[in-house]
Amino acid sequence: MAPVIQPTGDSKFESLVDKTCKEDYALHPEQELRFEVEKGEYAKIQVLEGNAELFGTELIKQKPYFFNGGKGYGIFTWSSCKVRITGKTESAYISKDTPMVQYLNVSFAIEGLRKKAEEREDQVDNQGNPLDARGPRVMVVGGTDVGKTTLCRLLLNYGVRLGRRPVFIDLDVGQQSIGIPGSIGALMVERPADPVEGFDMKAPIVYHYGHTTPNANFKLYSALITRIQDLYNNKCHYNQKVHHSGCVINTCGWVNRKGYDTLLETAKTFEADVVLCLDAERLYQDLVRDLPDFVNIMLLKKSPGVLTRSKEQRREAREALIREYYDGPRGQFFPHSFDVPFDNIDIFKIGTPSLPNSALPIGTTMGDTETKLMSVAPSTDIMNHILAVSRAETVEEELTETNVSGFVVVKAVDEERRVMTVKSPAPHPLIGRYMLLSTLRYMD
Numbered sequence: 113m114a115p116v117i118q119p120t121g122d123s124k125f126e127s128l129v130d131k132t133c134k135e136d137y138a139l140h141p142e143q144e145l146r147f148e149v150e151k152g153e154y155a156k157i158q159v160l161e162g163n164a165e166l167f168g169t170e171l172i173k174q175k176p177y178f179f180n181g182g183k184g185y186g187i188f189t190w191s192s193c194k195v196r197i198t199g200k201t202e203s204a205y206i207s208k209d210t211p212m213v214q215y216l217n218v219s220f221a222i223e224g225l226r227k228k229a230e231e232r233e234d235q236v237d238n239q240g241n242p243l244d245a246r247g248p249r250v251m252v253v254g255g256t257d258v259g260k261t262t263l264c265r266l267l268l269n270y271g272v273r274l275g276r277r278p279v280f281i282d283l284d285v286g287q288q289s290i291g292i293p294g295s296i297g298a299l300m301v302e303r304p305a306d307p308v309e310g311f312d313m314k315a316p317i318v319y320h321y322g323h324t325t326p327n328a329n330f331k332l333y334s335a336l337i338t339r340i341q342d343l344y345n346n347k348c349h350y351n352q353k354v355h356h357s358g359c360v361i362n363t364c365g366w367v368n369r370k371g372y373d374t375l376l377e378t379a380k381t382f383e384a385d386v387v388l389c390l391d392a393e394r395l396y397q398d399l400v401r402d403l404p405d406f407v408n409i410m411l412l413k414k415s416p417g418v419l420t421r422s423k424e425q426r427r428e429a430r431e432a433l434i435r436e437y438y439d440g441p442r443g444q445f446f447p448h449s450f451d452v453p454f455d456n457i458d459i460f461k462i463g464t465p466s467l468p469n470s471a472l473p474i475g476t477t478m479g480d481t482e483t484k485l486m487s488v489a490p491s492t493d494i495m496n497h498i499l500a501v502s503r504a505e506t507v508e509e510e511l512t513e514t515n516v517s518g519f520v521v522v523k524a525v526d527e528e529r530r531v532m533t534v535k536s537p538a539p540h541p542l543i544g545r546y547m548l549l550s551t552l553r554y555m556d
């Protein structure tokens with residue numbers, strides 16, 4: 113369900129910028145200009161001189177980039193540069209306190225592992241068995257708001273700039289950056305992220321999960337991780353370049369108790385050989401103790417530029433991610449609204465309601481019910497809920513583990529006429545009969 117894009121030139125944004133606010137910033141080598149645009153405003157960024165990059169994407173000199181509020185940005189230079197910001201900002205300052213040298217060294221180390229993987233291709237061991245030519249499987253872990261997603265983007269950008277085809281796997285169901293919150297996704301990265309719009313999302317593989325934390329349904333979360341790992345292995349099997357390039361896996365910021373167990377399980381499932389632990393010494397020590405010896409675990413610094421968000425701001429950030437899915441990062445998509453007859457669809461929910469063990473049939477546990485499909489009759493109860501449109505063609509296919517083509521939101525339900533109105537990124541008709549109900553709701 114690819115979105116329909118409105119032809120908006122940059123002129124639309126130019127007129128939204130407050131020209132009375134303009135400032136030039138001169139950056140020395142290894143300095144970063146950090147800024148946050150005021151909420152509801154647009155700011156124009158231009159590199160006037162020198163070389164600069166934003167989270168690993170090179171910025172083109174003189175080209176205007178239009179950013180809106182809600183996120184933090186860091187423009188970094190290895191040499192020096194002059195940057196102009198036109199428009200209202202919440203904050204804008206130059207800092208020389210960045211972990212970029214450390215991150216660049218990590219990126220070089222990962223590239224070294226890719227080269228070694230390439231060298232192993234077509235080689236055999238003493239017994240004549242082919243050597244494993246798999247590239248590095250890098251997992252990024254850490255608490256919330258430490259810059260995990262940004263580090264993934266940086267490593268992927270550096271990888272692709274070296275001619276690699278790394279796969280990005282985002283397992284963070286709360287602040288998901290490939291699908292929408294409540295899903296997990298994988299994406300082969302073929303070009304650096306656009307500074308404003310991020311990675312090109314033309315062909316992601318996305319799975320519905322339906323909650324914002326792994327502890328809402330561990331069994332389903334684990335099953336999906338295994339599924340996405342199988343898919344990745346399969347891709348590696350057919351595409352040598354992807355195989356050598358390895359992957360970068362983003363994880364949830366929940367790192368205590370069961371969250372920690374989930375990280376260990378993820379590392380095991382993917383056979384991660386590099387784990388980058390951001391700003392969490394205790395977590396790092398625990399991982400060193402619990403992960404096998406072949407895993408290279410590194411403790412990395414957090415950038416002081418990373419924004420810290422309250423619970424309420426995290427909820428707003430989640431809503432903003434859903435809004436971006438429908439409207440585009442800068443409102444350039446054109447979402448559709450249309451009626452869907454009840455007879456054309458079947459809605460399911462994954463997992464039956466939790467019951468005390470005493471209420472379950474003898475010999476069963478709650479775990480048995482966590483991945484069960486339950487039919488849901490369309491009613492006003494599902495108003496504003498997100499529905500994932502499954503790619504499954506028959507209900508016999510494993511619906512819980514089939515990827516989805518996209519997500520719609522239920523905007524109205526007319527039980528008498530037996531139709532519901534949905535908001536969709538793509539025009540009518542829906543390409544799929546089977547829908548999975550998310551606990552997430554979205555109201556625009």
Ligand SMILES: Nc1ncnc2c1ncn2[C@@H]1O[C@H](COP(=O)(O)OP(=O)(O)OP(=O)(O)O)[C@@H](O)[C@H]1O
Pocket residue numbers: 144146147182183184185186187255256257258259260261262263284287365415417418419
């Ligand atoms: N160097 C930087 N300068 C300015 N802003 C930054 C910098 N690094 C990250 N940010 C911003 O800080 C915010 C949080 O960063 P990020 O999303 O990478 O953290 P995270 O650990 O993935 O958070 P979460 O736990 O919510 O997934 C984002 O808006 C990001 O753009």
Ligand SMILES: [Mg+2]
Pocket residue numbers: 260261262284287
């Ligand atoms: Mg994140």
